[in-house]
Amino acid sequence: MNKLQEENPLGTEPVGLLLRRFTVPSIISMLVGSLYNIVDQFFIGQKIGELGNAATNIAFPLNTLCIATALIFGVGGASAFNLSMGEGHREKAVRYMGNAASMLFLSGAVITLITLGFLRPLMQFFGSPDNVLDYAMEYTQVTAVGFPFLLLSTGGGHLLRADGRPRMTMICNLAGAVINTVLDALFVFGLEWGMRGAALATIIGQIAAAAMVVWGLAHCHTVDLERRHLIPGLRYVGRIISLGFANWVNQIAMMVVQIIMNKSLKYYGALSAYGESIPIACSGIITKVNMLFMSFVIGLSQGLQPIAGFNYGAGNYSRVKEAYKKDIICGASLAVFSFLMFQIFPRQIISVFGSGSEEYYRFAENYFHIFLFFTFVNFMQPISSNFFTAIGKPKRGAFLALTRQIIFLLPLVVALPLYMGIDGIMYAGPVADFLAAAVAGIMVMRELKRKEYRLGNHAPEGAE
Numbered sequence: 435m436n437k438l439q440e441e442n443p444l445g446t447e448p449v450g451l452l453l454r455r456f457t458v459p460s461i462i463s464m465l466v467g468s469l470y471n472i473v474d475q476f477f478i479g480q481k482i483g484e485l486g487n488a489a490t491n492i493a494f495p496l497n498t499l500c501i502a503t504a505l506i507f508g509v510g511g512a513s514a515f516n517l518s519m520g521e522g523h524r525e526k527a528v529r530y531m532g533n534a535a536s537m538l539f540l541s542g543a544v545i546t547l548i549t550l551g552f553l554r555p556l557m558q559f560f561g562s563p564d565n566v567l568d569y570a571m572e573y574t575q576v577t578a579v580g581f582p583f584l585l586l587s588t589g590g591g592h593l594l595r596a597d598g599r600p601r602m603t604m605i606c607n608l609a610g611a612v613i614n615t616v617l618d619a620l621f622v623f624g625l626e627w628g629m630r631g632a633a634l635a636t637i638i639g640q641i642a643a644a645a646m647v648v649w650g651l652a653h654c655h656t657v658d659l660e661r662r663h664l665i666p667g668l669r670y671v672g673r674i675i676s677l678g679f680a681n682w683v684n685q686i687a688m689m690v691v692q693i694i695m696n697k698s699l700k701y702y703g704a705l706s707a708y709g710e711s712i713p714i715a716c717s718g719i720i721t722k723v724n725m726l727f728m729s730f731v732i733g734l735s736q737g738l739q740p741i742a743g744f745n746y747g748a749g750n751y752s753r754v755k756e757a758y759k760k761d762i763i764c765g766a767s768l769a770v771f772s773f774l775m776f777q778i779f780p781r782q783i784i785s786v787f788g789s790g791s792e793e794y795y796r797f798a799e800n801y802f803h804i805f806l807f808f809t810f811v812n813f814m815q816p817i818s819s820n821f822f823t824a825i826g827k828p829k830r831g832a833f834l835a836l837t838r839q840i841i842f843l844l845p846l847v848v849a850l851p852l853y854m855g856i857d858g859i860m861y862a863g864p865v866a867d868f869l870a871a872a873v874a875g876i877m878v879m880r881e882l883k884r885k886e887y888r889l890g891n892h893a894p895e896g897a898e
Contacts, residue, residue, distance in 0.1 A: 444740060465730070468726055510534065510675055545581045549574065553571055560693055576636075610639040678828075683832045
């Protein structure tokens with residue numbers, strides 16, 4: 435190893451200790467990020483009810499698009515940074531970090547302009563029923579202003595983590611979430627601003643978190659980030675995009691499925707005893723509840739990224755393999771616990787977000803029991819996808835990211851309701867979950883059987 439590799443704790447400290455150091459703040463950061471949506475859902479559900487809950491679900495694909503863009507530049511920039519640092523290329527690493535930060539804010543501004551320019555047709559395209567449309571537009575018109583700050587706070591957190599400061603990422607996200615929660619209570623209940631108040635609370639929290647991220651990037655520990663590093667360069671941006679593509683694909687796939695799901699739930703709900711709005715409202719709440727579980731899993735995968743990326747770049751394959759296995763064991767434990775909660779307490783969980791009719795509760799319970807049945811295997815695909823991205827194999831990571839949402843779930847959501855009605859949408863979930871986990875397991879086993887991992891110290895294979 436060169437001196438840089440020897441000095442970096444990613445290559446020398448015990449893997450278990452590193453995983454705790456990086457995954458715990460990553461998990462907390464993801465949980466806090468999920469709270470932005472959960473908190474809004476709670477206050478809107480209590481104050482406005484089913485229609486308000488349905489409206490946030492209609493607007494949710496735009497949030498997913500922002501997260502996708504934040505991940506392609508945030509995770510891509512972090513992966514490029516760690517790989518370059520592991521190879522001993524410090525100047526190249528800092529350019530990756532600066533380019534990623536610039537692209538986060540610029541792409542957020544573009545999404546804001548597009549959203550505000552096509553607000554009504556977007557809400558209708560996302561499947562909004564007529565009685566939900568005004569609520570959805572009111573909420574999105576405000577939240578769109580905060581998209582550049584959402585991207586910068588979310589993606590910038592990955593850059594801070596790559597710099598060896600996972601706690602700083604956690605603090606930034608936590609501060610934003612606390613501000614959002616306090617202002618939600620004030621604006622929605624105190625001032626009775628309704629949907630607009632919840633949206634305003636959200637963007638103020640995002641602006642505060644983004645400001646803290648900017649301060650953190652200006653005071654990096656491992657490199658000196660200067661203004662010249664912020665000027666986008668095609669070579670650097672291209673590499674960042676290639677490494678973040680798997681995460682982007684996964685989120686975009688989720689957005690596409692959300693839109694198709696909303697349209698399907700609206701259509702088949704109208705043909706059932708539930709009506710148009712109940713399935714959309716319930717699925718939106720349950721999706722965000724499931725995001726709490728996925729926050730743990732994605733936090734584990736993000737904590738793994740700098741450890742696997744640096745050691746793969748340095749040729750320490752035994753440490754890469756050890757880190758992956760320990761991450762998977764943690765993910766499996768969390769998945770089993772979440773499965774039991776979803777199966778045993780569905781009515782209690784859905785009741786937190788406001789009251790509803792008996793049909794509302796019945797649909798929610800069925801959705802929990804059926805759609806989320808294979809929660810206990812849902813750790814494999816996200817962790818494995820990010821693992822391949824971290825070791826510089828973005829094509830494999832992108833393929834895994836596509837398996838659940840696009841290759842399996844989307845066709846099933848379209849096909850099964852033709853024969854089973856709205857129940858077909860629910861049964862599409864567990865089938866897709868099982869197949870995606872199986873494919874991920876097979877691909878990772880093939881990777882870890884390569885001779886580099888057995889011998890533990892060879893020059894890294896070239897990036898895809």
